[in-house]
Amino acid sequence: MEDYQNDLDMFQSALEIESPWFVSHRELDRQAGQLHVYLNFKRGAEFSCRHCSESGKVHDIVNENRTWRHLDFWQYQTVLHARLPRIYCRHCDKITTVKVSWARNHTSFSWLFEAHVMALMTEMPVAAVARKVGEHDTRLWRIFHYYVERAMKEMDMTGVKRIALDETSSRRGHEYVTLFVDMDTKRVLLATEGKGSTGLLTFREFLIQQGIDPNQIEEACCDMSAAFITGIKEHFPAARITFDKFHVMKLVNEAVDEVRREEQKEVVELKKTRYVWLKNESNLTKGQKQTMLKLKDMNLQTGKAYRLKLALQDMWTYPTIYADLYFKQWTQWAVRSQVEPMAAVARSLQRYADGILRWFQSKMTNGLLEGINSLVQAAKRKARGYRSTRNFIAMIYATANKFKIKVEPH
Ligand SMILES: [Zn+2]
Numbered sequence: 001m002e003d004y005q006n007d008l009d010m011f012q013s014a015l016e017i018e019s020p021w022f023v024s025h026r027e028l029d030r031q032a033g034q035l036h037v038y039l040n041f042k043r044g045a046e047f048s049c050r051h052c053s054e055s056g057k058v059h060d061i062v063n064e065n066r067t068w069r070h071l072d073f074w075q076y077q078t079v080l081h082a083r084l085p086r087i088y089c090r091h092c093d094k095i096t097t098v099k100v101s102w103a104r105n106h107t108s109f110s111w112l113f114e115a116h117v118m119a120l121m122t123e124m125p126v127a128a129v130a131r132k133v134g135e136h137d138t139r140l141w142r143i144f145h146y147y148v149e150r151a152m153k154e155m156d157m158t159g160v161k162r163i164a165l166d167e168t169s170s171r172r173g174h175e176y177v178t179l180f181v182d183m184d185t186k187r188v189l190l191a192t193e194g195k196g197s198t199g200l201l202t203f204r205e206f207l208i209q210q211g212i213d214p215n216q217i218e219e220a221c222c223d224m225s226a227a228f229i230t231g232i233k234e235h236f237p238a239a240r241i242t243f244d245k246f247h248v249m250k251l252v253n254e255a256v257d258e259v260r261r262e263e264q265k266e267v268v269e270l271k272k273t274r275y276v277w278l279k280n281e282s283n284l285t286k287g288q289k290q291t292m293l294k295l296k297d298m299n300l301q302t303g304k305a306y307r308l309k310l311a312l313q314d315m316w317t318y319p320t321i322y323a324d325l326y327f328k329q330w331t332q333w334a335v336r337s338q339v340e341p342m343a344a345v346a347r348s349l350q351r352y353a354d355g356i357l358r359w360f361q362s363k364m365t366n367g368l369l370e371g372i373n374s375l376v377q378a379a380k381r382k383a384r385g386y387r388s389t390r391n392f393i394a395m396i397y398a399t400a401n402k403f404k405i406k407v408e409p410h
Pocket of ligand 1: 050
């Protein structure tokens with residue numbers, strides 16, 4: 001613990017202001033709720049050049065009072081004031097304004113204030129942060145974008161080989177953003193406006209910009225949307241496609257439910273049993289198990305559809321060498337089942353057989369993306385109003401990539 005002779009010394013130490021800067025005076029404006037702290041530098045001080053770090057004597061002082069919002073001092077907003085000196089650098093043969101140690105260039109916030117804002121913005125709604133710190137949210141977004149962009153630039157993506165992609169809705173579900181994830185680093189490499197094949201073109205151009213050859217993408221995992229398939233074939237010709245197996249099972253589950261809905265018109269016992277057929281048998285509650293046993297004995301179309309679903313579910317546990325044959329037999333069984341929705345889904349899955357069976361080699365799914373997507377949607381609900389898709393995308397990077405955002409002088 002240090003014992004300060006006066007409050008200026010204490011401020012200087014608490015603010016971590018380094019020599020040759022010192023706190024020259026302070027004013028408390030109680031009405032405005034602000035504490036003004038004035039910084040000055042010692043006579044004859046030398047500063048280092050912002051370009052080459054050679055030090056030089058003060059040439060003159062810029063005739064403008066610059067201010068930086070700093071962390072609050074108790075209930076008072078704290079504002080740092082300084083007039084910046086310019087030095088003549090012999091090495092660069094130039095007169096330049098010095099860099100300050102408490103803030104980055106072109107901002108009116110100190111490092112510590114920005115660090116505080118960054119921490120709050122990943123924790124709570126933007127509107128609440130704006131209220132809490134008493135700044136307009138557009139200024140807060142500016143800080144946020146700066147650090148997120150910097151962290152994204154510093155991310156090493158050169159080794160990317162296997163990607164997964166999916167869409168997520170931005171504002172009220174009207175607009176879409178496509179996410180590209182590196183399966184190996186589990187990081188979102190790019191989130192971009194627009195759906196399907198446009199998104200893939202953007203991703204291709206983005207990789208090229210990073211000096212990455214698009215042909216180094218060997219595997220891509222997505223759902224069976226036509227736009228994704230065309231986009232991958234066109235822009236990533238070297239990539240093998242794996243269709244997400246959860247998406248495959250979702251289509252089959254939907255078909256089972258379609259059968260049930262049709263059949264319940266005649267068989268009332270089927271009403272309100274949607275989840276009984278959706279879950280795996282082992283996950284059913286006691287009551288659901290009893291319902292299932294009763295219905296199973298009734299020789300229903302729904303029961304047949306359900307058995308087809310379980311059979312396809314089993315496929316994923318088979319050794320790779322049997323997968324092709326198993327899938328072929330399953331589709332034949334489903335097509336001949338005389339349960340039309342099941343036959344229809346099987347015919348459609350047949351067309352995607354290569355990508356469905358690719359899973360047995362690549363073992364890729366969109367499970368990771370589903371997880372990221374739920375984080376993103378939770379962040380969206382919390383934020384209520386991102387104002388722009390650009391803000392939404394920055395929030396995706398910050399929440400999904402969980403990087404420690406470094407707020408400190410370079
Ligand atoms: Zn220089």
